[in-house]
Amino acid sequence: MQLTIRHETRYTYSLPLAYTIQQLHLTPRIEPQQHVLSWQLSAPGHLHAYTDAYGNLSHMMTMETPHQTLSIVATGVVETTAPERGRVPSGDTQSPLIFTVPTRLTAATPGIQELAASCLPDGQAMTRDLMSLAEHIFGAVRYQSGATAVSTTASDALALGQGVCQDHAHLFLACCHAHGIPARYVSGYIDPGNTGHAASHAWVDAWADDKGYAGWVSIDVTHARLMSDAYCRLAIGRDYDGAAPVRGVRRGGGTESLSVDVQIVPQ
Template sequence: MTATAQYRILHSTSYQYSEPVALCQNQLRMRPRTQPHLTCHECQVQIEPQPLSIDTHPDYFGNIVDSFSIEALHRSLIVNVRSRVSVFAPEAENLLDAPAWETLVGDVRAGTTPIDWQAREFTFGSTRIQHDPRFADYARQCLLPGVSVTEGVDALTRKIHRDFRYDTTATDVNTSTSHAFELKAGVCQDFAHIQIACLRSIGLPARYVSGYLRTYPPPGKPRLVGCDESHAWISVYAGSQIGWVDFDPTNAVRTGTDHIPICHGRDYDDISPMRGIVLGGGATTLRVSVDVAPVETTAEPALGPPIGPPLGTPVN
């Protein structure tokens, strides 16, 4: 039986300004959308002050975008996105039929099927991720000749987790992928960018995924509202028969029902949760909190089949 978990999610963003803001225009990418391993049952977006206009539309990658404008003086901006979703774990046995990675690279380059051709755009460089021989050499330590795509990416996911240090002080949102690779340290955004760079540098299609990760409190402690966070991982194309498969290098796992995907793109710049411009405002204080509350499960939720030694508390 396929494992399923249902969640209610509240993503709250609050800006406080020292001076009045005369105008702000923003885009949100926080709405879940129904996709192969997720069903979105409902989603509500609340914005204070009330926007003069708001437009909801898909972007190039199919992510749902809320664009809004506020054209009245205000000293704060509060955005609450409430969703209810069901997440389904991928069927592990399907991954056994994945082709050798070199075969897949050839199929993608040739556009053997329409889905191969569509995946091809995720082999090119993007704003934050460029091809580099260093990334290719690192990837080939795991993607050996004849190894299947999924087996090789499993190994690369485990290697990144082993070789890189999770350190929230080592990088920031603007750190380049090359610099994070040199540091051998960073956070989930850096780990995802590095793994994508490695895969694209050898010709494999890979995309950046943003979402949420359900975490667990220490034994005997209650789950704290707002303790969950935004998270990032990667999705690799495993051929026309399997499609896209997600891996989390921060936690060395293939994703399961604890991973809640929201958006995907070439890298973080395509799918940052909130971006925009303001006129005025002075000094800004930003607060973000995410609450992922389980509603119902039909099987024990899990991070997905571990691909390395048992881990402790998942890292966001």
């Protein structure tokens, strides 16, 4: 499948800013199941390209002249293929055990430990166990746009009983980490079809120990299904904070207004 993608992030401020710095994960990862046919990143100020510790193609954007608006646009075409049974080949040099460490957003509480125990064995899990967990989360936390924020923790989303894709991903990670199973956050895009969900998406990779296979399996917790060719992967990390498409700080600016427009056209 070919996905034509346009992603615009626009900030507007009530007062001029003196300085902005943004970490951008807006370039698709180099992976066997996706091939970038064309890609362009447009942003003001200075862009410094680098590859981060997780192999994400990243940029650091800095703007040191006064400004009151800021627009970042990523556009391109990515050719994707569906990984067999959701299995994502790993070219990582890092141990998967680095993705067993809880973060502020994925810390396990008694409620999370109870949910994890209902689906997962200790130490390792088969794909069917991981899918069972995704289905339980899908039932426990109803998709509701605007119900949570990027700072919402997994335990808060579980208590609330509603959230969005990043909350589903964080809750899945928290459950896996509670049982010592490697799992990592994935940010990217999805052809939403007729689901009504946002085209900017988040899901997970979890370490599966199946017969004849031990490695990453990519799972869309929000839809309780394996990753297909409808997905484009931007970045991986321990949680949203490490893999967010756009994340930064500013000096000045007063009140901030943010608008995000993502368009995905499949061919």
